Structure formats: C-alpha cells, structure tokens
Amino acid sequence: MSNAPPDRTVIQPNGRPRPLSPHLQTWRWHITMTASILFRFTIGAISVGALIGVAWLATVAFGPEAYATTLALAGSPFGLFIGFGLTAVLFSLLLNGGRHLINDTGRGLTLRSADLLSSIAVYAPVPLAVAFFALLVVSGRISL
Amino acid sequence: MSHPARYRNGVRVSERHGAGEWTLEKILLAALMPLGLWIASTAFTLSGQGYDAVLQWFASPVNAALLAATALILFGFASLAWKVIIEDYIHVAGTKALLIGLVNLICLAAAAASVFFIVRLALGSAPLPAGFGI
Numbered sequence: 001m002s003n004a005p006p007d008r009t010v011i012q013p014n015g016r017p018r019p020l021s022p023h024l025q026t027w028r029w030h031i032t033m034t035a036s037i038l039f040r041f042t043i044g045a046i047s048v049g050a051l052i053g054v055a056w057l058a059t060v061a062f063g064p065e066a067y068a069t070t071l072a073l074a075g076s077p078f079g080l081f082i083g084f085g086l087t088a089v090l091f092s093l094l095l096n097g098g099r100h101l102i103n104d105t106g107r108g109l110t111l112r113s114a115d116l117l118s119s120i121a122v123y124a125p126v127p128l129a130v131a132f133f134a135l136l137v138v139s140g141r142i143s144l
Numbered sequence: 145m146s147h148p149a150r151y152r153n154g155v156r157v158s159e160r161h162g163a164g165e166w167t168l169e170k171i172l173l174a175a176l177m178p179l180g181l182w183i184a185s186t187a188f189t190l191s192g193q194g195y196d197a198v199l200q201w202f203a204s205p206v207n208a209a210l211l212a213a214t215a216l217i218l219f220g221f222a223s224l225a226w227k228v229i230i231e232d233y234i235h236v237a238g239t240k241a242l243l244i245g246l247v248n249l250i251c252l253a254a255a256a257a258s259v260f261f262i263v264r265l266a267l268g269s270a271p272l273p274a275g276f277g278i
Binding site for chain 2: 040051054067071075091094100
C-alpha cells in the first residue's frame with residue numbers, strides 16, 4: 001500500500017474518500033490470473049456447448065431427416081470449427097476445473113504448483129483438441 | 145445478526161446458504177470430471193456416424209443413464225456457476241434477481257428437454273412429433 005499514489009481515491013456512496021482497490025491493470029500479470037479468467041470464460045462457453053448438445057439430442061429424437069441435416073452441418077467447415085472450439089472448451093473444463101478442485105482443497109497453492117496447474121489449464125486444451133481431431137481424421141470418422 | 149458467528153478450521157462459516165451452495169457446486173464439478181472424459185470419448189465414438197449407429201448407442205441403458213446424469217449435473221453446475229458470476233458483476237438487486245431467475249429457467253428447461261429426448265431415444269420411441277397428434 002505504501003507505494004500506491006495518494007491521489008488514487010474513490011468516493012464511497014457514504015461520501016468518504018477511500019483508496020482505490022487494485023484492479024487488473026494494477027497487478028503484475030501472472031498465469032494464475034489467466035487461468036482464473038479462462039475458467040469463467042469456459043463456464044460460459046460450456047453452457048453454450050451444452051445447449052448445442054441439447055439441440056443435437058433434439059434432432060436425433062426428431063428422426064433421420066433432422067439428424068441428416070445436423071450431420072451435414074457438423075461436417076461443414078463452420079460445423080468443424082464449432083466442433084473444434086467445443087472440444088477445446090471441454091478439455092479446458094476438465095483441466096481448469098481439476099485445477100480449481102485441487103486448489104479448493106488447499107493443495108497446490110505454492111508458487112510452483114499454482115504456476116504448473118495454471119499453465120496446464122491455460123496451454124493444454126488447444127493442443128489436446130488438435131490431437132483429438134487428428135485422431136478423428138486418422139480413424140476416418142471425419143474428413144476435412 | 146440473529147445467529148452467533150460460527151467458525152470451522154478458523155474460517156467463518158457463511159450465515160445463510162452460501163457454504164451449502166459452494167459445496168454443492170464443488171461436488172457437481174467433481175462429478176463432471178469423469179463424466180466429461182466420458183463425453184469426450186462418446187463424442188469420438190459418435191463423430192460422423194449415421195442415424196442407425198446413434199440410435200444403437202442410445203439403446204444401451206448405461207449410455208442413456210450416463211448421458212441423462214451428465215445433462216442434469218452439467219446444467220445444475222452451470223446454474224450455480226452463473227449465479228456466482230452474476231453476483232460478482234451485477235449489483236442492482238432487481239436486475240441480479242431477474243438474471244439469476246432467467247439462468248435458472250434456461251438450465252431447468254434444458255435439463256428437462258435433455259431427459260425427455262434421452263428417455264424417448266432409450267425406449268426406441270418413434271421420431272417426434274409422434275405421440276403429440278401433429
């Protein structure tokens with residue numbers, strides 16, 4: 001607090017000036033911040049993904065023609081792009097959620113382990129999604 | 145406050161339902177770890193497969209039950225997680241209550257729709273809208 005500029009104050013609703021609390025642009029960037037922000041983003045994205053999943057269920061329940069439309073859409077460049085994104089989001093939920101669960105028990109909170117867990121959660125989902133799609137293509141399930 | 149402050153492991157326990165919601169959110173997230181892996185393997189199995197293969201997959205009671213459980217747990221987790229996010233950023237009481245209500249409504253409707261579709265597919269029902277007189 002001692003090195004905070006004295007003029008950085010905010011007037012509270014009760015009229016008292018109070019020091020402005022540090023915000024994102026005040027802190028030095030750290031990978032744990034990215035992991036935390038990405039987890040919120042992941043929750044938003046997985047919610048959209050789950051709704052897309054319900055739409056997929058609906059088209060299967062509505063019969064072969066509706067499902068054929070879904071299959072064509074999923075195989076189109078736009079569909080593959082969305083599919084890739086949702087795969088990365090699913091891996092992000094698993095890795096970032098796992099990090100959060102470990103940290104929630106009070107473990108993995110030393111600098112080294114917090115950095116390691118956060119780095120895995122931030123950097124691993126996209127390569128894992130690439131590997132997932134590479135396997136899909138190699139096994140002949142989808143064609144690009 | 146009407147209740148005396150309670151402490152656990154030197155940390156003050158929430159006075160109302162906050163601790164319970166936090167615990168439930170963590171239990172649901174923990175359940176999503178194996179279920180999410182299973183969803184990834186299912187997505188791999190069903191990618192690019194035809195209608196008959198998908199129906200065959202749903203004919204297995206284990207698959208249907210696990211998918212229904214995943215839908216219920218995921219939408220339950222989503223409603224709690226969105227509640228936390230909304231409470232962090234929206235500070236107008238009415239707007240906050242409205243948004244939380246809206247999220248709960250969407251999650252409830254999506255969970256109900258999921259179970260409805262999964263049960264029909266698991267039982268081998270005729271394609272919709274059969275049975276609804278349309």
